Structure formats: C-alpha cells, structure tokens
Amino acid sequence: MPCHRRPRPSLWRGCAMLLAGCLLGAAAQAGPTLDAVRTRGQLVCGVNTGLLGFSAPDAQGRWQGFDVDICRAVAAAVLGSADKVQYVGLSAPQRFTALQSGEVDLLSRNTTVTLARDASMGLQMTAIAFYDGQGFMVPAKSKIRSALQLKDKTVCVQQGSTTIRSLTEFARVHKLGIRQVVFDRLEDANATYFAGKCDAYTSDASQLAALRVKFAPDPADHVILPEVIAKEPLGPLVRRGDDEWVSIVRWVLYGLIEAEELGVTATSIEALKRSTDPSVLRIVGTGEDTGKLLGLDREWLARAIRATGNYGEIFERNLGPKTPVGLPRGINNLWNKGGLQYALPVR
Numbered sequence: 001m002p003c004h005r006r007p008r009p010s011l012w013r014g015c016a017m018l019l020a021g022c023l024l025g026a027a028a029q030a031g032p033t034l035d036a037v038r039t040r041g042q043l044v045c046g047v048n049t050g051l052l053g054f055s056a057p058d059a060q061g062r063w064q065g066f067d068v069d070i071c072r073a074v075a076a077a078v079l080g081s082a083d084k085v086q087y088v089g090l091s092a093p094q095r096f097t098a099l100q101s102g103e104v105d106l107l108s109r110n111t112t113v114t115l116a117r118d119a120s121m122g123l124q125m126t127a128i129a130f131y132d133g134q135g136f137m138v139p140a141k142s143k144i145r146s147a148l149q150l151k152d153k154t155v156c157v158q159q160g161s162t163t164i165r166s167l168t169e170f171a172r173v174h175k176l177g178i179r180q181v182v183f184d185r186l187e188d189a190n191a192t193y194f195a196g197k198c199d200a201y202t203s204d205a206s207q208l209a210a211l212r213v214k215f216a217p218d219p220a221d222h223v224i225l226p227e228v229i230a231k232e233p234l235g236p237l238v239r240r241g242d243d244e245w246v247s248i249v250r251w252v253l254y255g256l257i258e259a260e261e262l263g264v265t266a267t268s269i270e271a272l273k274r275s276t277d278p279s280v281l282r283i284v285g286t287g288e289d290t291g292k293l294l295g296l297d298r299e300w301l302a303r304a305i306r307a308t309g310n311y312g313e314i315f316e317r318n319l320g321p322k323t324p325v326g327l328p329r330g331i332n333n334l335w336n337k338g339g340l341q342y343a344l345p346v347r
C-alpha cells in the first residue's frame with residue numbers, strides 16, 4: 001500500500017524508517033578490503049616506480065608526490081595516520097595484475113580510466129584525480145611545432161599503457177605514417193629519446209613535463225607540442241566487488257576537492273571547527289557525522305586534510321608552477337574557477 005493512503009501504524013513506521021534512511025543513510029559495514037587494511041594496520045598502495053611529481057622516493061627513501069598523497073590521505077582517513085602506507089612501485093605492465101591479485105589495496109599510479117579498464121578487468125574507478133592528455137615532446141631544435149608535422153617520423157613509446165593505441169589511431173586518422181619505436185621499459189624509452197634517437201616522444205603530457213625536467217640538461221631544449229591526441233583522466237583504481245572500499249577511496253578524493261572549494265586547508269582546519277557553515281563543519285568533523293556512512297569515524301576527512309592539505313595544496317606542492325614539474329592548474333582547477341574538478345557533495 002502506498003504510504004499516503006492512511007497506512008496502518010506499522011507501515012507508517014516502515015515508511016518513516018525508509019525516509020530517515022533516504023535522508024541520512026544508514027551506518028555502513030566495513031568491506032573486506034577495509035577489514036584487511038585495519039587488521040594489517042597498513043595500506044598497501046601501488047604507485048609508479050619513479051615519476052617526478054606523482055610518485056618517487058626522495059633521498060631519504062620517503063615516497064613523495066601527488067599519487068603518493070592520495071595514498072597518504074586514504075591511510076589517514078582509514079588508519080589514523082598518513083604514514084601507515086607500504087608503497088609498491090609498479091611498472092605500467094605490472095600495475096593491473098598487482099591490484100587484481102590483491103598484492104595492493106589501491107592503485108594510485110598515473111593510470112587512465114577507460115571503459116575497458118573500468119568494465120572488463122575486475123577493477124573499478126573511484127574518482128578522477130588529474131585530468132591529463134596524451135601529447136608529444138620533440139627537441140626544440142627540430143623545428144617541429146605541431147603533431148601534424150610528424151609525418152614519417154620516429155616516435156618513442158612505452159608499452160603497457162594507453163599510449164600506443166592512441167598513437168596508432170592518431171597516425172592512421174591523419175595519415176602520418178609514424179614509425180613507432182616501442183619499449184617494454186620506460187628507462188629504455190627515456191634513454192633512446194634523450195640520446196636523440198627518436199624524432200618525438202609520446203606519453204601523458206604531465207609525464208613528458210616530468211621527464212624533461214629529470215633527464216634533459218636544460219628542460220627548455222624540449223618542447224611539448226600543443227595537440228592533445230587522447231583524453232587521459234587519471235585516478236585511483238580498486239578491485240571490483242568491494243563497494244565499501246570503492247566509496248571510501250572515492251569520498252576521500254572528493255572530500256579533498258570539496259575542502260579546497262570551501263577554503264579548508266591543512267592550517268585553517270583547526271579554526272574552522274568553529275565555523276557557522278554546515279558544509280564546512282561536515283568536512284572538518286564537527287558537524288553531521290559522514291564517517292559512519294563509510295564505516296569510518298567522524299574525523300576521517302579532517303585527518304586526511306591535516307595530513308596532505310586539500311586538493312589544491314596537494315597539486316601546488318607536487319606539480320604546481322613552483323615545483324620542478326611546473327604544471328599550471330589548467331583543467332585541474334575547480335569547476336567554479338574554470339576547471340573540471342567538481343567533487344560530488346560531501347553530505
């Protein structure tokens with residue numbers, strides 16, 4: 001019987017409970033990954049073996065970078081400390097097996113989300129951390145200033161990524177007859193290109209920017225061409241079939257983005273605990289308890305923000321104009337500042 005036709009008291013109760021559930025959500029149960037992470041007391045995070053700005057160990061062996069900060073934020077939310085992370089460096093071809101087999105709990109490794117990866121590999125996307133695009137880099141002295149000038153040129157490329165296929169399709173569509181020089185290992189692709197043995201190098205544009213800083217005596221000797229030949233939305237992936245874990249990773253990322261939108265930073269968070277804005281209070285952990293909906297406590301997001309800063313702070317510290325990689329915020333700016341970063345609302 002529909003609720004509005006004078007239902008019996010027990011039905012009223014049922015409807016009221018359903019309504020309360022709709023409005024508030026019910027407390028979540030922990031899924032198998034969260035259970036395993038808690039029992040182990042450590043999050044095992046798959047990252048790139050060494051990609052400047054995204055994930056690389058520093059001189060003391062401490063992992064640093066944008067993707068590493070996502071691991072740290074999740075660990076802070078789930079385990080109470082951003083340091084409770086074990087990092088597993090994974091090459092492009094190794095990364096999906098490591099996640100599928102359970103070797104890592106989370107893959108936070110400059111990985112593009114595509115339909116095939118999301119739908120057919122036993123993996124699931126969470127949210128987009130970085131909007132990237134595939135591009136080309138050429139030596140500045142080469143005079144090539146457009147990807148359309150790559151006719152019959154050699155292009156260095158690594159396998160195990162989305163890159164080869166998009167290169168092949170781009171070359172075919174524009175009838176460029178590009179000659180691919182394919183490598184299993186990134187080190188070999190780098191060595192060959194920076195020794196001047198390929199006319200161009202193709203990869204995610206952020207990666208090209210990082211590589212020229214690391215390997216070129218003068219980064220200005222290499223130019224990234226203006227064309228973006230494929231969308232490369234990068235984000236953390238988890239195993240399919242653990243809905244609770246998907247939600248946790250997704251909402252940590254959204255929470256960091258929303259924190260930026262609301263002006264909550266690693267340093268302003270303490271003062272904002274006395275804010276009068278309910279949206280801010282939810283984020284800083286003194287308002288409505290969103291943690292219980294994820295199987296976490298009230299302070300889950302506050303801990304993540306204290307550990308890593310909000311999304312904007314993470315971006316600026318690891319990739320922004322003041323870092324060696326020197327990327328502009330561009331399309332990774334917030335939606336209300338001309339970019340694409342739009343967190344679903346944390347409420």
Ligand SMILES: N[C@@H](CCC(=O)N[C@@H](CS)C(=O)NCC(=O)O)C(=O)O
Pocket residue numbers: 048049050051090091092093110111112113157158160161162163185186202203204207232234
């Ligand atoms: N975002 C692209 C490319 C990411 C990627 O794995 N890039 C390669 C270079 S093209 C890389 O990081 N290689 C490092 C390695 O294999 O250790 C993807 O997800 O397929």
